[in-house]
Amino acid sequence: MSEPTGEAADANVSVHEGITYADREAGEMELDLYLPDEERPPLVVYVHGGGWIAETRDNVPDPERYAAEWGCAIASVSYRLAEVPDDAGPEIQGMYDPTNPTPRGAFPAHFVDVKAAIRWLRATAAEYGYDAERIAAWGSSAGGHLALLAGVVKDVMDLGETFDGELTKSVAPDTSGAVQAVVSWYGLTDFTFAADHAPGIPSLLLGGPASDHPKRFEQASPLTHVSADSPPTLLMHGRADEVVAVEHSRRFFDSLDEAGVNAVFYELHDRNHVWAERIEDIESERVAMDLLATEPTPSQSVYSATHVDEGETPEPLLDTALPAGPAAIEQFLARTIE
Template identity: 30%
Template structure:
């Protein structure tokens, strides 16, 4: 990784009755903590990406992209930093600790913390983007689509993100079960599914809860640009989840790019064990954020 700073375990929120939520902050070469004056940095600051990890909302940890992707050694977070982005990878409450919408509130709190501290870390508050994989892609999508929804007791700081990239995200909990592949490893309508644990009920038995936790519910014409990447052989989250959200965004007049990677399973696993899908997804994500950053 190009020389820079990695600041680990920064507390950004402490929800009542929960343990403190932490994030890791990756600063690119030329950036530095403690700026507090844009004029010293010679410009508006670095663009920033906030990352939310996967794990079915019940496992996983910040700064991880899952065991398979981590095992490839591609370090997508570090690649983004080398491309000139500040990256924050944040915790959120898992489903064993709290049901939805706690996870979304935590994700929004991370965005607000990053914007509040933008000057201190020499980043541009108008170029903050969201990125996540699997459950984290679901949260990144919700963050992008629910801007301005301020909950009681939360900061009034803007929770807006300027673009979203999501890897194999659940987007419509009610339809996931029927969209599952014949060889699916997990289905949303299975008893005790990850989705059921997230909302506290089986999606089919609680359609209002399922809809409230589904990004597709919140699609609107002013949504930020989206990049959705999914493997066509995903046995955990059907590729139709990304395709359906892309279609809804396009129909609403919002900007969206959909990349389907042929033969790739969840976490970019391929039958030959190669890194090709993970490399393609990482390159497309960096290119997408670069193009977004260049617009401002």
């Protein structure tokens, strides 16, 4: 086990920074691990946002605090980001930071890395002391898409024939990459829908417009892969989101419900992307949880799908009177992976 390399804000959390989980041609892929002083806690794998082209694993809401408060280990993972060509539009160029040290690669490299991180974390659980059988994925925006995809596609090799030649399992290949629960903040779920409403980044990510690559757009969409075996899911999305339309989470919730999967969907009134009130106020995920906890708390509508076999007692994923924010996520994790 590596020695802690950072001083946790909470004395009961040890921090291991810059752990290499994969060595790619483009460079080393790393993660940061936050371990609470608990015996075999469950693990939450956090996947950052940034439009698949920007940000780093530092773009995570206060992991030391929530590792301590929730009693969960938290791993914030890097994944290869998409290359940005010189002729990309101003919106994409505005997000791109050429000094970002994260290795670059073409989709499905993003998904391959997230699955590799999950397998590596499960394979090394005994070394660090968390429970390999209780793992949730949590992601925001582009990371929400990748977390949802990791939930509904159990094995990276199952993503689809369209990507067969681009899928690899070089990291802990005999270990499961499945997760037992998913939390998505304003994650994209349907690239075919996105292609009609925000074509720029999906086309960049998937190698061209949907008209040229319909199968890639379909297979990269978490919505395509929902089944009765999908894990319980907590969705949170702003109704006023101008970056990833709330319709993405609406469709995904409905699909989970139809498949008989337990899910909860928080739709926050008057909140934009990253929980900002206006698009010009959007900041990073580092402060996003604080925006949910402001007073007064955001108005919300909550939809719950609870499925039981005949004769069984319904067990909801959480008490829907809870406001969106850390308490709701904590209770969801407690009822799914604890």
